[in-house]
Amino acid sequence: MNHTVDKVAGDFQRQALQLAGEQISAPWLDRLRFEGSEQWLAAAWPGRRTELWKYTPLQSLQRGNFSRWGAGQRCDLAGDALLSLDAIRLVFVNGEFDAEASACEAVEVVRFSQASAEQRAIIEAHLGKIVDTKRHLFASLSNAWVHDGVLVHVPRNVTLEKPVYLVHVSTPEAEAATVNQRALIVLEESASAELIEHFISDSQEQNGFVNTLTEISLGANAKLEHYRMNLEEEHLLHIGGVHAVLQRDARYHGFTLAEGSTLKRLDYQICHRGPGAHADLNGVYLPRNNQLLDYHTNVEHEAPHCTTSEVFRGIIADSARAVFNGRIHIHPHAQKTLAELSNRNLLTSDKAEVDTKPELEIYADDVRCAHGATVAQLDQTAMFYLRSRGLSETQARTMLSFGFVNELLQELPREEVREHLHRRLHLLFAREHFSA
Amino acid sequence: MLDIRNLNARVEGADILRNLSLSIKPGEVHAIMGPNGAGKSTLGNVLSGRPGYEVTSGEVSFRGKDLLAMEVEERAREGLFLAFQYPVEIPGVSNMEFLKAAVDARRKHLGLEEMSSFDFMKLARETSKRVNLDAGFLKRGVNEGFSGGEKKRNEIMQMMLLEPSLCILDETDSGLDIDALQVVAAGVNAMRDSERSFIVVTHYQRLLDFIVPDHVHVLAAGRIVKSGGKELALELEAKGYGWLEDEVA
Ligand SMILES: Nc1ncnc2c1ncn2[C@@H]1O[C@H](COP(=O)(O)OP(=O)(O)O)[C@@H](O)[C@H]1O
Ligand SMILES: [Mg+2]
Numbered sequence: 001m002n003h004t005v006d007k008v009a010g011d012f013q014r015q016a017l018q019l020a021g022e023q024i025s026a027p028w029l030d031r032l033r034f035e036g037s038e039q040w041l042a043a044a045w046p047g048r049r050t051e052l053w054k055y056t057p058l059q060s061l062q063r064g065n066f067s068r069w070g071a072g073q074r075c076d077l078a079g080d081a082l083l084s085l086d087a088i089r090l091v092f093v094n095g096e097f098d099a100e101a102s103a104c105e106a107v108e109v110v111r112f113s114q115a116s117a118e119q120r121a122i123i124e125a126h127l128g129k130i131v132d133t134k135r136h137l138f139a140s141l142s143n144a145w146v147h148d149g150v151l152v153h154v155p156r157n158v159t160l161e162k163p164v165y166l167v168h169v170s171t172p173e174a175e176a177a178t179v180n181q182r183a184l185i186v187l188e189e190s191a192s193a194e195l196i197e198h199f200i201s202d203s204q205e206q207n208g209f210v211n212t213l214t215e216i217s218l219g220a221n222a223k224l225e226h227y228r229m230n231l232e233e234e235h236l237l238h239i240g241g242v243h244a245v246l247q248r249d250a251r252y253h254g255f256t257l258a259e260g261s262t263l264k265r266l267d268y269q270i271c272h273r274g275p276g277a278h279a280d281l282n283g284v285y286l287p288r289n290n291q292l293l294d295y296h297t298n299v300e301h302e303a304p305h306c307t308t309s310e311v312f313r314g315i316i317a318d319s320a321r322a323v324f325n326g327r328i329h330i331h332p333h334a335q336k337t338l339a340e341l342s343n344r345n346l347l348t349s350d351k352a353e354v355d356t357k358p359e360l361e362i363y364a365d366d367v368r369c370a371h372g373a374t375v376a377q378l379d380q381t382a383m384f385y386l387r388s389r390g391l392s393e394t395q396a397r398t399m400l401s402f403g404f405v406n407e408l409l410q411e412l413p414r415e416e417v418r419e420h421l422h423r424r425l426h427l428l429f430a431r432e433h434f435s436a
Numbered sequence: 437m438l439d440i441r442n443l444n445a446r447v448e449g450a451d452i453l454r455n456l457s458l459s460i461k462p463g464e465v466h467a468i469m470g471p472n473g474a475g476k477s478t479l480g481n482v483l484s485g486r487p488g489y490e491v492t493s494g495e496v497s498f499r500g501k502d503l504l505a506m507e508v509e510e511r512a513r514e515g516l517f518l519a520f521q522y523p524v525e526i527p528g529v530s531n532m533e534f535l536k537a538a539v540d541a542r543r544k545h546l547g548l549e550e551m552s553s554f555d556f557m558k559l560a561r562e563t564s565k566r567v568n569l570d571a572g573f574l575k576r577g578v579n580e581g582f583s584g585g586e587k588k589r590n591e592i593m594q595m596m597l598l599e600p601s602l603c604i605l606d607e608t609d610s611g612l613d614i615d616a617l618q619v620v621a622a623g624v625n626a627m628r629d630s631e632r633s634f635i636v637v638t639h640y641q642r643l644l645d646f647i648v649p650d651h652v653h654v655l656a657a658g659r660i661v662k663s664g665g666k667e668l669a670l671e672l673e674a675k676g677y678g679w680l681e682d683e684v685a
Contacts, residue, residue, distance in 0.1 A: 379524075379526075380487065381524050382524050382526050384486050384487060384508065384524075385520065385523070385524040385526070386526075386534070387507075387508040387509045387512070388484050388485075388486075388508055388509075388511075388512055388518055389512055389534070389537075389538035389541075389594065389598070390509050390512035390513045390538050390541035390542050390545070390598070391509060391537055391538060391541055392509055392541070393507075393509070395537060395541075399526075399529050399533070399534065399537070400526065400529065402528070402529065403526055403527060403528030403529035403577070404528060405528070406528035406529070407527050407528035407577075410528065410577075
């Protein structure tokens with residue numbers, strides 16, 4: 001790394017921290033903020049030789065001259081931009097809570113700033129404790145910056161009847177602004193809930209930087225259905241992380257879908273801490289134009305008898321680039337582990353690129369693991385079948401590409417999410433980027 | 437309707453069809469029988485333009501046009517339909533969306549307007565009933581997880597929706613029980629008229645009890661070795677194909 005880059009990175013680190021410092025927050029969060037600041041400043045800025053950031057340069061972030069977005073802002077989204085869903089809904093516009101657009105009359109869901117003493121205790125017990133800031137640089141920035149966020153706390157044996165729907169909108173008014181988003185999900189023993197995180201920008205011009213972090217603690221036998229949709233447009237920079245710890249027999253069902261933008265880096269870190277825990281995570285990514293989209297997933301099998309199933313599919317169009325890195329780490333005690341990871345990619349142009357790397361690290365002997373990563377081709381027999389029914393070659397390609405990702409969508413239990421994404425993908429695929 | 441003259445075709449470097457000639461008039465049903473590996477499926481694939489099936493010489497005219505000059509999809513839009521011996525599973529693509537795109541492509545070619553989703557849904561439901569397929573199959577992926585018989589009935593449903601001029605049924609009867617066979621036969625018979633022609637490829641006389649052909653041809657080693665009326669099928673049933681191969685050899 002040369003000095004200029006180093007200096008710019010240092011400037012960015014200091015600038016970000018200054019912005020974080022200007023943010024007003026409750027004193028009881030000070031400790032976390034202080035620790036975050038220390039770590040963020042002390043951290044080495046990632047370069048080409050930093051394994052976790054090897055394929056994802058951060059120049060676009062360093063070049064930005066970011067400011068903090070202050071004033072509350074309402075936005076008028078198109079009628080179909082959000083899910084029509086009976087849910088506990090919290091809408092944030094450029095990081096600020098929009099009370100009018102929200103509907104959150106549930107005792108289990110509260111913003112940090114409104115937390116009761118008991119809820120505060122839960123936040124203090126978990127916030128920043130689930131994520132590993134050594135491995136996740138931007139988590140320390142998130143800690144340094146934390147001012148508000150959403151707590152979902154479901155007590156023992158309680159099933160949250162309605163899904164929790166968190167909407168994050170970026171608008172062009174937040175020109176070059178930085179937004180920090182935080183969520184903490186704590187499900188006690190045998191509790192269950194559904195969480196839908198939906199990120200959108202209402203214009204292609206939005207060029208802010210959004211740093212999001214969702215921490216999840218699943219008690220014994222707890223169950224979470226988790227959807228996360230990154231649908232922000234062209235110029236937005238998004239660095240996001242989901243960090244979950246699963247106790248005995250807990251179940252995590254995750255689905256993530258991302259369209260590309262100038263920079264999107266999305267991390268999933270799942271830790272099986274108690275025996276019998278299960279996680280499945282399916283993902284779809286669709287970068288186009290000059291976009292960059294990077295998924296890093298890491299599953300730690302610390303306990304025996306746990307299962308993981310991970311399926312990611314991407315279609316990379318135009319001159320876009322995708323990165324998929326799926327690591328599964330099986331610790332010495334984690335006997336009887338079942339873990340599968342599959343990643344398949346379709347490239348629809350000669351200039352499209354994908355770097356895919358599944359990593360299995362196994363230190364236990366009695367385990368069953370499988371992983372595979374491929375750059376796939378459209379099935380020629382299927383192409384012929386569709387054309388033999390009168391579909392043009394382009395139509396057939398589009399239909400098959402759509403089917404390639406729709407296979408993962410059609411399994412989603414939440415119909416409103418499925419239908420919303422289905423419509424969105426139809427529009428996206430109609431633009432022809434994604435016909436291989 | 438269809439005029440094949442001295443057709444020679446090659447697959448993966450091997451000559452399969454040799455000097456095959458066949459003429460089909462509007463409204464006629466021709467059965468093609470013959471042993472495994474004779475080239476029956478190859479003929480259907482060549483006629484529908486499947487990539488990898490190379491015509492080395494010969495001519496085919498379809499409704500007065502040069503069939504071999506057309507792309508796969510043009511042939512379909514022009515009214516040629518092949519019911520696959522092995523229909524293809526396409527997970528993630530809904531049967532309904534696929535069928536609508538196919539019907540719209542054909543209608544557009546004929547100068548008709550696209551159907552509204554509502555009208556098409558209605559038509560598709562009615563048609564699925566005619567082939568005894570539950571309407572739930574329309575929502576599933578194309579042939580995804582269908583049984584052998586369900587796949588074949590889905591082929592017949594497509595044929596009914598597309599209303600082709602020439603239908604080639606490649607062993608649509610194989611793997612069907614007698615009930616499903618009758619559903620398929622009833623579907624074909626309902627579509628028979630003075631304009632529409634059929635090539636029915638089959639291994640067994642059984643199907644021809646239900647779909648009575650005007651002509652029967654025996655294909656062996658890539659050429660038609662014998663042609664006759666419907667009684668030829670019965671003769672083949674009794675004697676097998678061996679005597680014909682001996683005759684040719
Ligand atoms: N795609 C293919 N690749 C290689 N050989 C093929 C292919 N299709 C057909 N053949 C060969 O062509 C010959 C005729 O096959 P086919 O037309 O399927 O016969 P039939 O349908 O009469 O049983 C066989 O020898 C078969 O092995
Ligand atoms: Mg065959």
